Structures are given as structure tokens and as C-alpha cells.
Amino acid sequence: MQEKNYSMKEAMLFSQRVAQLSKALWKSVEKDWQQWIKPYDLNINEHHILWIAYHLNGASISDVAKFGVMHVSTAFNFSKKLEERNLLKFSKKENDKRNTYIQITPQGEEILLNLMETYEPDKFSVFSGAIPIRQLYGKFPEMIEMMAVIRNIYGEDFMEIFERSFSNIDSQFVVEEGKITKKKIEKQVETV
Numbered sequence: 001m002q003e004k005n006y007s008m009k010e011a012m013l014f015s016q017r018v019a020q021l022s023k024a025l026w027k028s029v030e031k032d033w034q035q036w037i038k039p040y041d042l043n044i045n046e047h048h049i050l051w052i053a054y055h056l057n058g059a060s061i062s063d064v065a066k067f068g069v070m071h072v073s074t075a076f077n078f079s080k081k082l083e084e085r086n087l088l089k090f091s092k093k094e095n096d097k098r099n100t101y102i103q104i105t106p107q108g109e110e111i112l113l114n115l116m117e118t119y120e121p122d123k124f125s126v127f128s129g130a131i132p133i134r135q136l137y138g139k140f141p142e143m144i145e146m147m148a149v150i151r152n153i154y155g156e157d158f159m160e161i162f163e164r165s166f167s168n169i170d171s172q173f174v175v176e177e178g179k180i181t182k183k184k185i186e187k188q189v190e191t192v
Contacts, residue, residue: 018149024125032124039118040111043069045078046087049097050112053088053104055165060099067161069154087111116173116180 030044037047048068052059056067065075065108079102082088087108091101104112121127151159173180 028125028129030128035120035123037115037153040115042076042111045074046082047115049075049079049086049102050104050108051165052161053102054109055168056161058101058103060101060171062099063161064102081112082108089117113182116169116182119180 033047040047041051042084043044045068048070051065052064052067056063059067061072061076061079062072064079065072068075079090083090083102085107086105087103088102090187091103093099093101130140137162147159147162150162172183174183175181
């Protein structure tokens with residue numbers, strides 16, 4: 001049996017701090033997120049599903065549930081609503097008839113890109129709350145330790161998808177006139 005190098009009191013205090021801070025943070029994030037997506041008649045689960053479908057470029061409902069941190073039935077039901085609005089399409093793979101896959105449609109991608117363009121940092125209280133730290137230290141708060149905790153809970157796959165979505169934004173989007181927009185892909189003309 002592994003020896004504990006912490007006390008019960010220390011463990012309980014850590015767990016409660018994380019729980020209470022997470023709840024307070026989530027309340028703020030939830031309010032800001034809902035306000036941001038409200039003009040597009042989306043809820044948080046629907047937006048998150050569009051985000052996942054976009055960054056995974058085709059995902060199974062199981063993947064959506066896993067990476068969206070939601071129950072499979074929740075992922076399926078909200079994906080179905082998005083399909084009814086023509087923002088997602090469902091499919092089965094020839095070699096995998098058991099799983100249902102989703103793909104973002106051009107209309108879904110347009111909404112997602114419009115949301116990115118309409119992002120206004122000052123309307124997000126968590127961002128505003130981090131500004132004094134950035135002003136003081138010249139950078140935003142580090143997430144590395146929290147990411148390590150999440151990695152230990154949800155696994156490496158979760159963190160890979162988490163990082164991929166942010167890497168995609170970094171490589172595929174630019175800021176033009178104060179708005180986040182997708183880079184224009186120049187078509188190359190071949191000469192014979």
C-alpha cells in the first residue's frame with residue numbers, strides 16, 4: 001500500500017478550494033458564454049459541439065461526449081438539434097456502422113467563424129479579472145498546473161484535443177481590424 005504524504009485535512013481543504021473556486025469561476029464563465037452565443041440562438045452545449053466538430057473535422061458522438069465533458073445522450077440530443085438547423089450533418093462510416101459521426105456544415109462553420117469575429121474580450125469577466133495580473137507580471141495566469149490536474153482526470157486524449165483546438169486557432173486565424181478572422185487560403189494556379 002502506498003504511503004500518503006499528505007494529511008486528511010490538507011486533502012479536504014484542497015478539494016474544497018478547487019470545488020468552490022471552480023463553481024465561482026464556472027458561474028462567471030457560463031454567464032459570459034451564454035451572452036456571447038445568444039444572438040445565434042445557441043446554448044453552451046450546442047456551441048461546444050460545433051467547436052469540437054470544427055476542430056476534430058468529423059467526430060463520433062462518443063468523441064463529442066468525451067471532449068465536451070457531457071453524457072453521450074446529451075451530446076447526441078444537442079447534435080440532433082444542430083442537425084435540424086442544418087449546422088451539423090450525421091453520418092455512418094462504411095467500416096464502423098455502430099458509431100454515429102458528425103460533421104460541421106458550411107452554415108455551422110459560418111456561425112462559428114462569426115462568433116469568433118464578434119468576440120469582445122472586455123465582455124468576459126474572467127478575462128477582465130485576469131487583466132490586473134497581466135499588467136503586473138506581463139502575462140496571463142499560467143494554466144499548466146490546472147492542465148496537469150485535468151490530464152490526470154481525463155487522460156492524454158482529452159488534452160491532445162484541447163491543445164489541438166487552440167493550435168488550430170493560432171495557425172488558421174488572424175486578427176484584422178480588431179476581429180478574429182479565418183486566414184484566407186490563396187488558390188494556387190498551376191501553369192502547364
